[in-house]
Amino acid sequence: MDYTWDFGSVFMYREALYTGLVGTLRIFVICLISGLSLGLAVGLARYSVRRALRWPAAAFIEFFRNTPVLVQIFWFYFAFPILAPFDIAPLTAAALGITLNSAAFSAEIFRGGIQSIDPGQWEAGRAIGMRHRDIMRRIVLPQAIRRMLPALTNRGIEIFKMTTLASAIAYAELLHQARLIASINYNPIEAYTVVALAFFAILYPIVRATYALERRMARGD
Amino acid sequence: MYQWDFTVVIQNSGLLWQGLLGTLSITGTALTFGLPLGLILALSRLSPRRWLAWPAGFVIEFFRTTPPLVQLFWFFFALPILIDIRMTPYLAAAITFSIQSSAFFAEVFRAGIVSVERGQWEAARAIGMQRPQAMRRIILPQAVKRMIPAFTERAIELMKTTTLVATVSYGDLLYEANELAQKTFRPIEVFTVTALIYFVFIFGVSLCVQAVERRLAVSGDSTVR
Numbered sequence: 001m002d003y004t005w006d007f008g009s010v011f012m013y014r015e016a017l018y019t020g021l022v023g024t025l026r027i028f029v030i031c032l033i034s035g036l037s038l039g040l041a042v043g044l045a046r047y048s049v050r051r052a053l054r055w056p057a058a059a060f061i062e063f064f065r066n067t068p069v070l071v072q073i074f075w076f077y078f079a080f081p082i083l084a085p086f087d088i089a090p091l092t093a094a095a096l097g098i099t100l101n102s103a104a105f106s107a108e109i110f111r112g113g114i115q116s117i118d119p120g121q122w123e124a125g126r127a128i129g130m131r132h133r134d135i136m137r138r139i140v141l142p143q144a145i146r147r148m149l150p151a152l153t154n155r156g157i158e159i160f161k162m163t164t165l166a167s168a169i170a171y172a173e174l175l176h177q178a179r180l181i182a183s184i185n186y187n188p189i190e191a192y193t194v195v196a197l198a199f200f201a202i203l204y205p206i207v208r209a210t211y212a213l214e215r216r217m218a219r220g221d
Numbered sequence: 222m223y224q225w226d227f228t229v230v231i232q233n234s235g236l237l238w239q240g241l242l243g244t245l246s247i248t249g250t251a252l253t254f255g256l257p258l259g260l261i262l263a264l265s266r267l268s269p270r271r272w273l274a275w276p277a278g279f280v281i282e283f284f285r286t287t288p289p290l291v292q293l294f295w296f297f298f299a300l301p302i303l304i305d306i307r308m309t310p311y312l313a314a315a316i317t318f319s320i321q322s323s324a325f326f327a328e329v330f331r332a333g334i335v336s337v338e339r340g341q342w343e344a345a346r347a348i349g350m351q352r353p354q355a356m357r358r359i360i361l362p363q364a365v366k367r368m369i370p371a372f373t374e375r376a377i378e379l380m381k382t383t384t385l386v387a388t389v390s391y392g393d394l395l396y397e398a399n400e401l402a403q404k405t406f407r408p409i410e411v412f413t414v415t416a417l418i419y420f421v422f423i424f425g426v427s428l429c430v431q432a433v434e435r436r437l438a439v440s441g442d443s444t445v446r
Binding site: 003062063066067068069070071072074075078079082083157161162163164165167168175178179182188189192193195196199200203204207 | 283285286287288290299377380381382384387388395412413415419424427
């Protein structure tokens with residue numbers, strides 16, 4: 001254990017790490033927004049009265065929940081460009097893989113949240129003459145989303161961690177930049193330690209907030 | 222229109238089998254070490270002694286909130302510099318996924334232990350049992366039964382996470398598929414088949430889990446979170 005730690009060599013390349021952080025945040029925001037909205041759409045389809053909507057939604061959810069994200073990213077990066085008539089950037093491939101995966105997981109959260117709402121709410125809505133769509137949008141969803149908040153925050157944290165997979169196809173996010181710095185300076189210890197701590201520092205406060213939220217929900221409901 | 226041709230995949234299916242074995246072997250190793258380690262972490266975190274509870278809590282939170290790929294890179298590239306060992310992709314993956322999954326298993330254990338009614342503890346104390354005795358003979362047997370679905374869910378998650386070892390050139394299913402795709406110039410067929418293999422395998426396991434869950438629900442020990 002006589003290794004002398006030298007974080008100065010990482011600090012020297014802070015510009016590269018900053019680029020990586022911007023790359024991580026960019027793909028995170030893209031996947032969070034598109035993943036959750038697609039998840040809501042699929043979740044609603046899964047709960048629909050029409051079979052033509054329900055079955056494809058169920059197949060989508062099961063397929064993407066039961067295959068590893070990295071396989072999906074590789075598929076979109078290496079296989080998809082041959083089928084599609086356009087080039088696929090690493091960002092697009094990684095964002096597609098992570099988005100579809102999180103859509104499948106969040107669809108199940110939305111479905112569970114909607115189903116947890118008391119049937120009386122539906123009946124009351126119908127009694128005052130609202131249609132299925134209106135009841136869903138104005139009565140059920142607002143209550144369901146409040147209940148789903150902890151689960152959705154957890155999904156967000158998962159998505160943030162998943163963004164590191166984009167480094168496998170050379171997208172310039174935090175981990176990829178750290179790898180770059182490590183190979184220039186031969187200082188993998190410092191480079192990877194800094195990145196691990198960066199992720200912990202960003203995500204741990206959010207995790208604590210989720211715990212607090214869960215406790216408040218448990219008391220409120 | 223693209224001409225699909227699966228013959229190269231079928232000709233080289235031996236390579237994919239070998240990859241699947243690699244995936245299963247790393248999943249099995251991580252489970253073997255991760256489960257007991259998770260139990261130790263959970264018991265330490267629940268311990269009334271602070272010098273045990275705090276470090277355990279830190280390890281659990283740290284490994285849950287950092288990306289597994291960062292951990293894998295750290296153990297693969299950084300650890301061999303700190304301590305003098307010859308790091309292989311398999312060893313790095315085994316260490317990473319054992320510790321990483323143990324952090325998640327610890328939370329499953331903890332939730333299960335906490336879910337057992339307080340009356341059980343009080344009853345154990347009333348007949349003169351010590352805390353470790355009550356934990357081992359009264360609480361854990363009840364808790365473990367409730368935890369089975371959460372465990373299998375975690376195990377499935379673990380199997381999906383093991384695909385990361387392909388990035389440090391351990392011959393798992395994804396790595397072999399990547400090799401095959403580059404050798405045969407047939408990435409579509411190879412990666413599609415690979416995705417399907419993972420799907421069939423993992424979906425099969427999930428179906429079994431659902432059956433177990435229904436059985437447990439019937440016996441009144443529903444565990445679904």
